[in-house]
Amino acid sequence: MRRVYLDHSATTPVDPEVAELMVKYLTDTFGNPSSVHSFGREAKKGLEEAREKVAALMGARPDEIVFTSGGTEADNLAIMGTAFANRNKGNHIITSAIEHHAVLDTCENLKKHGFEVTFLPVDADGLVKVEDVAEAITDKTILITIMHANNEVGTIQPIEEIGRLAQEKGIIFHTDAVQTYGRIPVNVDKLNVNLLSASSHKIYGPKGVGCLYIRKGTRIQPIAFGGGQERKRRPGTENMPGIVGFGKAAELAGKRMQEEMERLTKLRDKLIDGVLNRIDDVQLNGHRTKRLPGHVNFSFHYIEGESLLLSLDMKGIAASSGSACTSGSLDPSHVLLAMGIPHEIAHGSVRMTLGKDNTEEDIDYVLEVLPGIVERLRSMSPLYQRKEACKHKECYQNV
Known part of the structure; x- marks a missing residue:
């Protein structure tokens, strides 16, 4: 059976070149980068080379990069670290209703410490309006945090314009990228x-x-204590195999990005057009063009997304119902609900995200098996049966 991995927004396989370098730092170059002897200096060299590569991919200076245990900790450090360091200036934070829970839950926690948070709405495409950000700003606003692109629907936000507004107002601006x-x-x-x-x-x-x-020059304070690593911003012995692997992955991403963007956009659009043309009562969630190159999210009316995912998995296709961090929840996506998608339609949503190993043949396979799966699941749906029975009758408008 063909196996197709379409969950790259949840995680990606480690590149062989990355894994090869990591093994070196798990075995040969095992020193603590804070040690002054040769073993430590060798590790320190690898640490700073990785910092340079990670910084280069975002146009930053190496000394502006702080390594963390992942995106969640980085979001926590950005939001809590900024809030507590600038509390004397104000207590108001602006974010959006569709952020990752690493941002939403952190902001909710800060409310317990006396901070006020404005959760901005989004439009039907999942876009934050710059004018809404402007209207939400008060003389107490110390932080704006808006994600660069949404992890569930792939919509890319107007970060440049929001950032310009924040600069004009002298407000610290964070983006989850x-x-x-x-x-x-x-x-x-x-x-x-x-x-x-x-x-x-x-x-x-x-x-x-x-x-x-x-x-x-950005004021921020640590949220963990116990060491002087990472310029006293994030204590603890650095995860050297992970960090050098991150650096190598960043280096490879920079070399491959343009070609991969073009290739994945073509595959993405083929998948979108194929699904919309082959299956009735399905909608694409998120902006049609202002979206990540390899990202699609569909809502299939009259069926449950979880049932569809299980059926796809039986055919060797791995997809998801949204964020991997909330996949165990039975609640519909907070992102889709914020976009105005009805509860019952949001429950029938599936995210498919492409990566470097996906091919046109993978898309062909998905388009071959997906319509049959949807048809079979709908045949067991009372709502769909009623819709079919009422197709040419007045009662259809109430389905």
């Missing part, structure tokens, strides 16, 4: 950001390592 870094061009100066979160395992690097870009 976990889904964009290494996949589309990301430049911290062009985006006008003070803080940017990124993760290794989204770009064919290892899990458990990420980074936070902190623009020089």
